Amino acid sequence: MPRKKTSPKKEPKSGDEPREKKIKVSHVSVEDEDLTESKESSSTPKNWPAAYENMKTMMEGVVAPLESMPWYQARDPEQTKPEERFRILVALMLSSQTKDDQTLKVWNNLCKEGLSIDWVLEKSNSELSDMIKSVNFRSKKATYIQKTATILKEKYNGDTPDNLKELAALPGVGNKMAFLFLQSCYGKCDGLGVDVHLQRLANRLGWVKKNSKDADKIRIELESWVPKEMIFEFNRLIPRFGQMKCTANNPICDECLNNKICPSAGKC
Numbered sequence: 685m686p687r688k689k690t691s692p693k694k695e696p697k698s699g700d701e702p703r704e705k706k707i708k709v710s711h712v713s714v715e716d717e718d719l720t721e722s723k724e725s726s727s728t729p730k731n732w733p734a735a736y737e738n739m740k741t742m743m744e745g746v747v748a749p750l751e752s753m754p755w756y757q758a759r760d761p762e763q764t765k766p767e768e769r770f771r772i773l774v775a776l777m778l779s780s781q782t783k784d785d786q787t788l789k790v791w792n793n794l795c796k797e798g799l800s801i802d803w804v805l806e807k808s809n810s811e812l813s814d815m816i817k818s819v820n821f822r823s824k825k826a827t828y829i830q831k832t833a834t835i836l837k838e839k840y841n842g843d844t845p846d847n848l849k850e851l852a853a854l855p856g857v858g859n860k861m862a863f864l865f866l867q868s869c870y871g872k873c874d875g876l877g878v879d880v881h882l883q884r885l886a887n888r889l890g891w892v893k894k895n896s897k898d899a900d901k902i903r904i905e906l907e908s909w910v911p912k913e914m915i916f917e918f919n920r921l922i923p924r925f926g927q928m929k930c931t932a933n934n935p936i937c938d939e940c941l942n943n944k945i946c947p948s949a950g951k952c
């Protein structure tokens with residue numbers, strides 16, 4: 685029988701941040717922590733608590749470009765206005781298949797020009813497409829942004845939906861964007877926003893059964909064992925680590941603290 689229910693919980697370390705105390709993973713094991721108890725299953729990768737803790741250590745004091753992205757920041761839903769939410773949504777829509785620095789540059793320019801629902805709808809499709817020409821799939825994205833603006837104006841009174849179902853149904857907004865948007869603008873951490881970094885790390889660390897490129901399948905598999913209380917931090921730590929350390933073409937395997945427990949160490 686599992687030992688979880690009889691073993692005492694460990695005391696939090698002094699000096700930990702409040703959030704880290706609540707979702708502490710450094711000593712997560714089958715012996716302790718109720719939060720993992722409900723999620724532990726045969727598909728839970730054995731290396732994840734240690735790998736996660738190692739990534740936290742390696743990212744201490746490291747600032748990733750991702751942290752400057754508009755959706756990275758957690759906003760107070762009470763203080764955030766509909767216009768700001770629309771801008772964040774547009775930033776996410778621009779970001780698909782596009783480098784962060786390009787996305788940020790284009791988005792900042794749009795904001796300077798007065799990015800809003802009405803502003804978007806006043807532009808012709810080709811005008812908008814031209815203004816976002818530095819992002820990939822600009823023509824498709826211009827169409828999606830205008831369609832989404834129309835829906836938000838007509839159906840949501842100029843605001844954005846606050847739930848996954850309605851957000852993910854907007855043109856050009858899938859689950860990944862919806863989760864990141866809800867987290868940033870409404871303080872909801874209902875699911876993982878699987879970006880290219882999390883996708884790569886999940887595969888390299890053996891956190892998904894098959895080497896998968898399907899972000900939604902990866903999300904479902906990870907969500908089967910990532911404790912719900914950890915989703916907020918998980919959504920932040922792993923992409924940052926992927927951007928700075930376990931990069932697509934130049935992972936730091938030799939110096940990586942995970943190199944003894946990562947099945948891909950030295951093989952990427």
Ligand code: SF4
Nearest residue numbers: 930935937940946949
């Ligand atoms: S692939 Fe290399 S850098 Fe990435 S987690 Fe594994 S050991 Fe670390």
